[in-house]
Amino acid sequence: MKSALFVVDVQNDFCPGGSLAVAGGDQVVPVINRLLPRFDTVVYTRDWHPANHISFAAQPQFIDQSWPVHCVAGTPGAAFHPGLQVREDAIIVNKATAVAQEAYSAFQGTDLAERLRSLGVDTLYLTGLATDYCVKATARDGLREGFRVLVIRDAVRGVDVPPGSADQALAEMARAGAEIITAAEVK
Ligand code: VGL
Ligand code: ZN
DSSP states (O other): OOEEEEEEOOBGGGSTTSTTOOTTGGGHHHHHHHHGGGOSEEEEEEEOBOTTOTTBTTSSSOOSSOBSSOOBTTSGGGSBOTTSOOOTTOEEEEEOOSTTOOOOSTTTTSSHHHHHHHTTOOEEEEEEEOIIIIIHHHHHHHHHTTOEEEEEEEEEEOOOSSTTHHHHHHHHHHHTTOEEEOGGGOO
16 A cells, blocks of 8 residues: 655645635645655645636636636745745646636646556545645545545645635545544554
């Protein structure tokens, strides 16, 4: 059994001071930094939007959930939080890079599942932002792809829009088959 650590969207715009700040988003950073050395395989995801992405409220197209402008590719808001250790040997996945498509999951429109399987990975430990959007979607797709999925509760935070959605997301992930654990319980 081989595990991969997922660090989902720990980017400036999702941390306090960012355009789509998640309350306590930066608090996941030290927890993740302590976990990093324990994994052979690490995947960092980045929300990596074009400046006119369909999910931005200023865009005229209809989309069921829109957001302030955030994580525009190459801008400081899209950079990893400065305190996050970024491993040289990691897999980095950019998501929602096309103008007309929203993508919350690390697996959507990427070859990540295949890459992980070819490395012998069968278990995913999820950390990062945001619990109720990108972490939840990544958990769901990881389970659908046949991976064992564990969510590290003290290493995720939610946008909580609508209010309560962060806690609800943990319950939904558990119902879908994910295990909810704490960092202290990792291996
Ligand atoms: C996310 C809202 C919009 C996330 C990305 O990373 O969870 N949330 N784009
Ligand atoms: Zn986004």
